[in-house]
Amino acid sequence: MILKTAEWDFLGISPEDLLDEARTARECAYSPYSGFPVGAALLADDGRIFKGCNVENGSYGLTVCAERSAVSLMIVSGGRNPGAIAIACGSGVPCPPCGSCRQVLAEFNPAMIIVLEYGEGSFSLYSLEDLLPLSFKLRNRDR
Numbered sequence: 001m002i003l004k005t006a007e008w009d010f011l012g013i014s015p016e017d018l019l020d021e022a023r024t025a026r027e028c029a030y031s032p033y034s035g036f037p038v039g040a041a042l043l044a045d046d047g048r049i050f051k052g053c054n055v056e057n058g059s060y061g062l063t064v065c066a067e068r069s070a071v072s073l074m075i076v077s078g079g080r081n082p083g084a085i086a087i088a089c090g091s092g093v094p095c096p097p098c099g100s101c102r103q104v105l106a107e108f109n110p111a112m113i114i115v116l117e118y119g120e121g122s123f124s125l126y127s128l129e130d131l132l133p134l135s136f137k138l139r140n141r142d143r
């Protein structure tokens with residue numbers, strides 16, 4: 001299930017670069033309730049990077065995850081085709097996207113590559129297809 005680095009074929013940016021962007025985004029996280037800041041960086045096919053962080057709320061269920069905040073920024077910026085996303089949670093333990101985020105990411109590219117941080121300087125690559133097989137897709141709709 002872990003992809004080889006050779007399967008990363010985005011020109012001009014490495015998985016490490018994208019993870020660095022996610023680490024930067026994590027510094028902006030608003031996570032006073034969990035104390036668990038998360039950063040994400042979404043790489044679009046035009047080379048743009050859209051960052052996101054978790055945004056918590058005193059009404060806990062309204063919390064927005066880092067991955068979904070990156071997707072919102074991509075959409076409002078006119079992006080549509082993400083090829084990869086890096087996620088940083090800084091705990092030395094990888095932070096795979098939650099089920100809701102997997103579904104939201106799959107809307108835009110079910111085969112997106114996911115870069116997970118395994119502590120400083122170490123990461124692994126996954127395919128979203130492996131993390132969310134047979135994702136739901138509503139047919140015949142306009143984007």
Ligand code: THU
Pocket residue numbers: 031034036038053054055056063064065066067096097098101
């Ligand atoms: N969180 C994310 O940002 N992404 C995920 O995929 C899972 C969890 C955040 C939500 C909450 O602010 C904190 O991590 C603890 O659950």
